[in-house]
Structures are given as C-alpha cells and as structure tokens.
Amino acid sequence: MIILRIEMALMMIIIATAIIVVRSNPTEPIRTFKQFKETFGKSYANSFEETRAMKNFYESLAFVLRTNGTAINAHSDMSTEEFGRFFTMSERQMKSIQEDYSLIACRFNQTHFQSEIDLRKCGFVTPVKDQKKCGACWAFSTVCTTESLYLSSRQVSPWKFGLSEQELVDCASPHGCDGDKMSVGFGYIEHKGVGLSDQYPYIARVQPCQHCFGPKFRIGGYCIIYPPDKTKIKVAMTVVQSAVSAVLLIEDLASFKHYDGKSVISSESKRSKTYGHGVNIVGYGSKYGQEVWIVRNSWGTTWGDKGYAYFAQNSTVMKLTTNVYMAWLH
DSSP, X not given: OHHHHHHHHHHHHHHHHHHHXXXXXTTOSOOSHHHHHHHHTOOOSSHHXXXXXXXXXXXXXXXXXXXXXXXXXXTTXXXXXXXXXXXXXXXXXXXXXXXXXXXXXXOOOOOOOOSXXXXXXXXXXXXXXXXXXSOXXXXXXXXXXXXXHHHHTTOSOTTSOOBOXXXXXXXXXXXXXXXXXXXXXXXXXXXXXXXXXXXXXOOSSOOOOOOOOSOOBOOSEEEEOOSOOHHHHHHHHHHHOSOEEEEEEESOHHHHHTBXXXXXXXXXXXXXXXXXXEEEEEEEXXXXXXXXXXXXXXXXXXXXXXXXXXXXXXXXXGGTTTSEEXXXXX
C-alpha cells in the first residue's frame, strides 16, 4: 500500500510538471492522456494497464516538451525499456550480423550513381507498415526491399501489392519476434519465395508456419555492402532502383522513439545500452538544407514524417550505412 501511494505521488508530480510545461507551449497538439487515447484510438485491458499507460504517457510528454525534434506518437504510452523489448532486435541477434560480412559481401564494378533518389515519388514502395509489439523489423525490412524490387520492375500493381512479413516470422526464423539477421529473411525469399499479405496477414506474434496457396515472390540474390561505403550504397540504389535494407544501432532510443520527422538526425546522446533495428533506405537527396538519407521505418505513420526519417549523410549516427543489404531479381 505504501509503495502504491509513493508511485501515485510520483505520477502526480510527473503530470503536474508536464502540465506546467504544456501551458508554456500552447501549440502542443496532445496535452492530456484523454486526448492521447482519443487521437490514437487507445484502450486497455484493465485499470492497472491504463494507469501504467497513463504514467508512461506523462513521462513521455515531459520528455518531448524538453527535447528538440521529438513529438508524441502512438507509442508514447510505453516506457523506453518496454518499447525496446518489443520493437527492436535482441542483443544476440545484433552480434550475429557480423557473420554476414565475409559470407555475402557485395562485389560490383559500377561507379555511376544518380544525384538524388526518392522511391516514394516513383511509387516504388508500399505504404508504411506497423510491426506492433513484435521485433520483426528484420522481416519488414527484407519484405520492403523485395516489394520495392517488384514495384520498380513494374511487374505488379502498386495499389494492391503487399508481401507477407508474417510468413517470414513464422517460417523463416526460429526467433520470429525476437529479431534476426537480414540474411535470414533474404535467404528465405530467395529460395522459397514469400506470399501475399492478403493471404498470410500480419498478427504480430509467432504462430505455426502456414502453407498457403497462391503466388510466391522470389529474389535472385542479395549481398551486404562491406566494407561500408556510402558511395556504393548510392550506386546500388541506382542499379536496382529499389530500397535497400539497413540495421540501425540506436543508443538514444527515447529520442528516436519520439522522432518528429521535422529535423535531420545527425547525432544522438550516448547511453549504456544499444538497440538494433532493421529499416530501409529509400532514397537520398536534400532536406531541411542538408544532404540526407531517406529512411523508412516500420513503426506506423504516427512516427516521424508519416513513418519516414532523415539522416545526415555526413554523419555516422546510429551506424546507418554500416550494415546495408541490397537484393535483386532474377
């Protein structure tokens, strides 16, 4: 009972602090937990879950109001620790990425690359998706690259096309929602093919592998751009005209979780723990007066710029260009 009273007192302090800051920032769109629930259609299983979510929300609100480049989004009712547990790779899978360096390093002689690329404008990416509480970023990233290859080849309609991340979660990896290497997803798609999401929909948890009838979409191969080379990433995207997959190493997860999409990510605060997360590079060019990489995430459209982020090309922040995979069709 004493512990509960202390927790409630602490929460009231957090709420009061957030309200004081909000009053000095009247343009903040979401100011209360009620607004948050209404905006994002949130509901909770019981009063305990709702109280915990409210505490996390007001902690998030206080963080956002004192941190530039951040905003409230649909994930603001989760603590940073909880978010990292569900939305990023396990530490074990992060370490295993290095195994790919010597096995599937890219080798190509092309040197020409376009001055800028934005696959969104070309219609070569599907709408942004949401991995939800499942560390399947590796599946979303490899599927996005595969979808992009087929869209750029004009073999499919952009309006009704989407491949199944759930198939990879269930069938390609024993780790499913705990994260895995990009090579696991690409290897499955290369050798077995992946079906349509309409036939094998995403449920954000592991289930027994389903054997669905219908078309399968394969890639001809894949490789990792190693040693890391920013120019080769641009060359690769120019050659295949599709997205590439990348692994972020995130230290300041609280800031990245609340990234508002209105600034260029060029640095981050150092933390004791690093989180791995699979994303896609879908272009490069100028944004907000800087040369940037255009990065697609799988945390829904309330995050960032409708699901996208902008990373400074002249920065090594989050090691965006260190672990980059490209793929191609037959």
